Amino acid sequence: MPHLLEPLQIGSLTLSNRLVMPPMATSKAEPDGKVSQAILEYYNEKTAGGYLSLVIIEHSFVQQAGKASENQLSVADDSVIEGLKELAAVIQRNGAKAVVQINHAGSAADPAVTGVAPVGPSAVKNPRKGDIPHALTREEIGGIVADFRAAARRVKAAGFDGVEIHSAHGYFLNQFFSPLTNKRTDEYGGDVSGRIRIHLEVIAAVRAAVGQDFPIFIRLGAADYAEGGTTAADSQIAARAFAEAGVNVIDISGGFSGYVVPGNNEQGYFAPLSAAVKEVVAIPVILTGGITEVQAAEQLLAAGKADLIGVGRAIFQDSLWAQNAVNSIKQA
Incomplete structure (x- = not known):
């Protein structure tokens, strides 16, 4: 079984190892979504010393209508690329690989932020937000798939070293996956294969944009923990279909x-879910x-629950967490 320091x-x-900093929203981007000095400093501090193998950058919106909150990072137009280059370089100089999570908030978007009415698979309330979205037409779905493709490009x-498609936490793609919000009767609804049709379209579009050798991750909200x-x-x-479609990592x-x-x-x-996948x-x-203790991370790896361990809040609260974790293993 792998251990935390195994490549x-x-x-x-x-x-370089199995320790990942998962995506966590900082709300530190510029108002227009461009990379700010505050974001560069934040990721520089978190990755200093090269103790993390991988950093997944916080969710970044693929179009204005899919913006989740103020000061969220943007991947929505080409003007953001120069700033993103700086962000990639900061992390990579510190010895970590860097992946960007691309997202559309769907019915979790705030009209006060986006300036437009929220959209989703069906005109039903988002359990986390309460807004009833406009139910997308097939043509509108195709437009959003195209925006994921452009964002990945x-x-x-x-x-960056890879791209992660966000389908968790009640956001757009997760809204299609979940029967709580997907009541469609066309090919994008019904059983699991219908509800992940849009995911497979996004994966294919992203792969077409980035080529065969560029890693694609997908973050999967693997259970709603709710009736129905x-x-x-x-x-x-879903995971089996994503792997067959060419996804390289499931988060x-x-x-x-x-x-x-x-x-x-x-x-x-979430170990029962990662083990099942x-x-x-x-x-x-x-x-x-x-996960807050290095011993827990090691045990979860040793038990075969996953191949990589994401430590979020602990690293968010303590920038030296990864350094201390790696050094404690080396000294053990």
């Missing part, structure tokens, strides 16, 4: 539960969820 090869991508042009919502069994079907989190599991505070609380795919799986 991992993912296609063309070499990771920008991520590669800026020199998605389950681990649904996510096994496990929650669906409409967000990044928590109701009533569960143990370290690695690992059973059905041969590609690497990332586990996150309340």
Whole structure:
């Protein structure tokens, strides 16, 4: 079984260890979504010393209508590429690989931020936000898929090491995956294969934009933890399809539960979901969820729950966490 300091090869991508900083919104971008000095300083501080193998940059909007909040990073037009190049360079100079998470908020978007009415798979309330969105037509879905493609092209042009498609935490693609918000009766609804049709279209579009050798990650909200919502069994079907479609890494989190599991505070609380997905795919799986101690990270890897361990809040609160973790293993 792998241990935390073991390297991992993912296609063309070499990771120095199994420790990942998962995407966490900072709200430090410029008002127009461009990279700010504050964001550069934040990621420089978090990656100093080269103790993290991989950093997944916080969710970045693919179009203005999909912007989730003020001061969110943008990948929505070519004017952001120069700033993103600086961000990639800062992280890579510090010895980590850098991936950008691209997202559309769907019905979780705030009209006060976007200036337009929210959209989604169906005209039903978002369980996390309460807004009833406009139900997208097929043509409108195609437009959003094209925006994911363009965003991925920008991520590669800026020199990043990979791109992550966001389908978790009740955002746009997760809204299609979940029966709580997807009530469609066309080919984009119904069973799991219908509800992930848009995911497969986005994956194909992103792959067309970035080429065969550029790593594609997908963050999957693997269970809603709600009556009538998605389950681990649904996510096994989805994960298998994503792997067959050419995704290189699956990053496990929650669906409409967000990044928590109701009533569960143990370290690695998404482990049952990552383990279920690992059973059905041969590609690497990332586990996150309340991991604060290096011993817990090691145990989860040793138990085969995942291939990579994401430590979010602990690194957010303590920029030396990764350094201390790596050094404690080396000294053990």
